[in-house]
Amino acid sequence: MTVTAPEKAPAADVPGSGATRLVDRIFKMRELAILLVFLVMIAITQAGNSEFLSEQGIKDLLLNATILVLVATGQSLVVITRNVDLSVGSTLGISAFAAGVYLQDGGNPVVAVLLAVLMGIGFGLLNGLLVSLGQVPALVVTLGTLYIIRGIDSIWVGSRQITAADLPGGFVDFGSGGISAVPWLALIALAVLVATAYYLKQFGSGRELYALGSNPEAARLAGIPVRKRILAAYTFCGALAGLAGALYLARFGNVDSGTGNGYELTVVSAVVVGGVVFTGGSGSVYGAALGALLLTSINSVLPALGVSSVWVLAINGILLILAIAVDRIVALRVANALKKRNARHG
Amino acid sequence: ATACGGTTKEDVKDEGAKAATAGKADPNAETKKGLTVGFLPKQVNNPYFTVADKGGEKALKELGSSYKEVGTSSGTDTAGQVSYVNTLTQQQVDAIAVSAQDPGALCTALKQAMKNDIKVVTYDSDTNPECRNAFISQASADDIGRTQVQQMAEQIGNKGEIAILSAAQTATNQNAWIEIMKDELKDPKYKDVKLVKVAYGDDDAQKSFQQTQGLLQEHPNLKGIISPTTVGIKAAAQYLSGSKYKGKVKLTGLGTPNDMRKYVKNGTVEAFELWDPAKLGELAARTAVALSSGQITGKEGETFKAGDMGEYTIGKNGVIDLGKPTVFTADNVDQFDF
Amino acid sequence: MTHPSDTGTAPVLALRDVSKSFGAVRALRDVSLELFPGEVHALAGENGAGKSTLIKTLAGVHRPDAGQVLLDGAPVVFHGPGDARDAGIAVIYQEPTLFPDLSIAENIFMGRQPRRALGRIDHKATHDATAALMLRLGVELDPDRPARGLSIADQQIVEIAKALSFDARVLIMDEPTAALTGSEVARLFGVVRTLREQGAAVLFISHRLEEIFRICKRVTTLRDGAWIASEPLAGMTEDDLVRRMVGRDLEELYPKQEVTPGETALSVRRLTREGVFTDVSFEVRRGEIVALAGLVGAGRTEVARAVFGVDRWDAGEVEVDGKPLVNGAPSTAMAAGLALVPEDRRAQGLVMDMSIERNIGLTGLRTTVRAGLVDRGAERSRSLDWAVKLQVKYARIADTVATLSGGNQQKVVLAKWLATGPKVLIVDEPTRGIDVGTKAEVHRLLSQLAADGVAVLMISSDLPEVLGMADRVLVMHEGRLTAEIARTDATEEAVMAAATGRAAA
């Protein structure tokens, strides 16, 4: 009574199998909507200021997005499982400092990056263990670890700071260098992004993250190792926050006890704008990355257009609301289409 | 009063702005020992304030009094600062040296402290004059504003567009300096220098970074940036040194030698300035002790001796000026460590 | 065919002296059960007898407090549902457990998708295998459609497909047919027979006794968590089985009282909700029980939802006692005397984390008020009254409804709505998952309500129930009313003909 072999099943007879994969299409439409908003915004800015898309301008855009893209990628994995990690900002800060301290003493940059990632993994594991073993609400636990890590960070760092002068020149140059307009850091982020997306789509354990976010009880009954998966998602998120910390150090050449403070809200915004739903089970890392790109670009677009910085915050907020509203309306349309379609053949 | 009998701004104008003073000064009074002075910086863990407070600690040790530091870990947690003022009041310290996050918000608490016989000295950032006994000004606003414009003009050959990268829009001292810069720019010798924009980076590295990018994109002909804040100048320098603008767009402002050493050496920055924060803290401490000992009360014209630093005279509204800032260049930057 | 145990075949899966308690509730007490290959075994018992608990113990969801699970004669310990699955046990749980955001195909193959090189998922094979399963079950569901929004019946079908897709030696089904109509049940039974012939052991639970007699060979009966008997069904009558379950004889199952209908209470005219149902008109008079029949997905539930106001309608009108209802406003519908016992008790009928008392009290928030505050005493007595009247089995009235068995949850939903004293009562699958004893009780209640002048609209997929209870039968097919059949003409054939669209409307 195994599944009947495909050759015996006249698949073409089943309605809908010929149509494009519906679930995928919905995701793509959401991502396209964000991409469209992004492109329109860039086009308008370019029209208003021809310097905007100069080589340096593009490089800046990409560099600005890099760190947020990385953290948002990790965060989406956690959000997909119907959890959240608010401690990413603190993790980023403390791992950046750890890498900085190591480099300050003449360490090897590669080891420093690894150190930051390991640090991130450590805190990710802590969060993951608390959430999955303790089975307690992620929001509270990670708000708690946000404070704890931030506190430990500021006790450890004190008033010290790592500046570009303390770091090996090669490391700092790497942070702003690249192949013409494409910075090294952006390439790293892109690689991580593509690999994560591929994993989520093509591997069983990746799909299981969606499943357990969609319906945790059903996931348990389906024999999915829920705790293990949640733990993995948090660890991955922590690792990326750590990596982002190392890249932050390279990019800004400057870390103190306030680094990464309040970053969690930016990350959450990016993820939400990117269409990753907080009730879990849906969304994609590409969406989150686009959300991150959109958010950081707004911060570049407004100064480039000469909008007084007094207006930036308000415009930022309104754009954020617009983005999620547009996304929602698209989703509603799709749901309606789905219903009609369903009714036709029902 | 207005027609409808409510309270308007006009009705409350009467209260004069004067430094709080009490009793009479006795310049020859004994310097008291065993006092406790609580330092309350804008933000703990901020390197600048740590250096300043260390200066205060050193002075207090010399004077035989004790030092303590409390404060919030965020630079904008005004409510937190208020509750620290309350705490220090509760603990009955002899004097408080505070760098105020907000000119008005601390007033009630500070007045409460003064009522409990605690002397209040502000340093770096002042409150309303009536809420403290004296203010230690890092340098006169005039000095800071004008010298920065002069330096910038010199570097760009008195010609071209310049911009200012400030901290938060609400920062009182920043705004005072910017006003004076604008005033200085009215001088005919700067007729070819044009201030095109004031941007605000909120003393946040990343924001200052992006504001710098925006300035350069919006004004392709920009010749120079003045950033009168340590966070801003550092972020701007880091961006410039990694971009094609390095060396072409001039940068000056207020920065610490340790932060800026690298950029001075690699040619991103020619010169910048700052007072010595340790001296600022020291003067705050010595003023606090002098107040507690009754040598001064905060009235204009009173003088007191501040150890090795020499004699200081209290100016208008209880303001004490630290002195002129130091200009740092590649030649002298290695002689400083803060 | 001889009985498997007679031929010496060993049971594939067995329970021996298993006990399981939840806090103070002893759900299973020293229960034993043996499942043989090639046999369909029935599990019977009243609501709350412990059937689902037994199944969850077999499936590794619960660990027994005492006793053993035996696989091929050897004791095993399942550390989770995954272990049981790996041992070849497929389970359809009483409540559908789907992933709403994932496609039907992914739902079915979650955790064991066909793989390509490097362990990557073969999406095409997954799709094709799902399409084949759907064909086998004879339903038209797009494998790529997300599970969100599927009707309860469709969800149940996906669950069945999921269980069938396993290479299972043991198939356990907890009320798989509760939401299905005759034709789907027939399909399902066809598949089950094939599986049986291939040597699988099947454990089957249903409160529809005729189904048990149709497909099962032996039956195990539970009462209050205790094992009563395991015996062949051959030679037993339904009454025998009921006596085992209930411990006494049962009165009539369809105690229909003859009532002369009064004036019109509910009148629905040309109601349309685009893409869902079209031009639906009917009336229900006081004292009348009108059944709304049809195949799964015919749109009956949607009509009920629109009438009550949880969904908006696009055209038409609804009147209660001659007064038009506001479109899309359940609160005004309630105020006008309408009540809806919804189809999905877990999502729609109950707040699972709330106590029994408060769930019943929820519909009375407007009436049990004193000086603007909730009158707790009145609330409690109102809840207790109805819980007792409907014989809800609970430990404490302040316990959350989540701890109740499925059937008892259904009773709480009924209680919640009957407590409002409605003029018009719409019940959507009122006896889904309710045991025979209670079913008779519910029927008597509906009858009594009608006799007291309440207009009852009953949606049911249980054809005998429709025929036994209704004064008139309305039949829907693909979103339209296709027939109205008077009680005297209502036969199984007539209703099915209209429901499948074969009859001239």
Add this chain to the structure above:
Amino acid sequence: MADTSLTRAVRWDTVVGALLVVVLLLSFGFVDGFGNALNLSFLIGNTLPIALIALPMTLLVVSGEIDLSVASTAGLSGAVMGALWNQGMTIEVIIPICLLLGVVCGLVNGLLVTRLGLPSLAVTIGTMAAYRGIAQIVLGSDAVTDFPSQYLDFAAGRVDGTFLPYAFLPFLVLLAIAVVALHATPLGRSLFAIGASEEAARFAGIRVKRQKLILFTLTGLMSSLTGVFWALHYASARYDNATGLELSVVAAVLLGGIDFDGGKGTLGGAIAGVFLLGALQNVMSLQDVSAQSQIVVTGVLLVLSVLAPRVARQISLARAGRRAAPAPPSKAPAPTP
């Protein structure tokens, strides 16, 4: 009924209340400078803004929503108050305008959430930035400090001879109203239902959207009230007033045992959580615990607040299980054939 009392005893809100009492008693006994009127009035005065916003926030969270824009709404109403005051308008007119503005802010949140069906977390992250941004546009870099002294005195002063700030009395009234509304009225009851299962609430005839809209509006109103209070209490209206207050409110409410999935919690617990955090911070400052260590303590408390009830439940379940467990089997297991 031993079980009921047991579960009641380990209910987290009771624990938080008990903890608050313990902390207060210990501090009175052992912490210098804690027990005098001045310090207590400081403590209460500084905690009041959090407590004020915690009232509607608790109701909102119980119904399964959240509002992160509260601090920005407070900032905005403070900024508008400052700007209008600078224009020379009378304060008695300004304050109602500010409150009205809060209503509008809340209404916007509510409409976005209920009409468009957007998640409140996302919406209010957006309006958090938007409202703060508008505040910045309205007041720019000004800091307005010259409000009339009778108002400042009311907001910062205390009842003569006691430690109670004047403002605490109106707060008590609001608290009483909120407690009754949440725990004794049909509205409160339906909020719990909405939070636990929105769909079931809708099927029970509860007007889910309208009630949520009302709640958001109320939250806006209370936030602007807090904004006005803040500006007067600290005698300073700036656009960045109350920045970050939302996190303090959320942390305190969570500490008080309000479940962010909705449908659970008590207002008493939430307010106990608010004052527990306030008291702890006060005591730690008096004991010269550094700000950094205080952050760690807050974090640890939060983690404990969710872990502890969990562990307690596990223990009580285990106990109940042992009590109900059957006596050792009397009959020997049947021998296998």
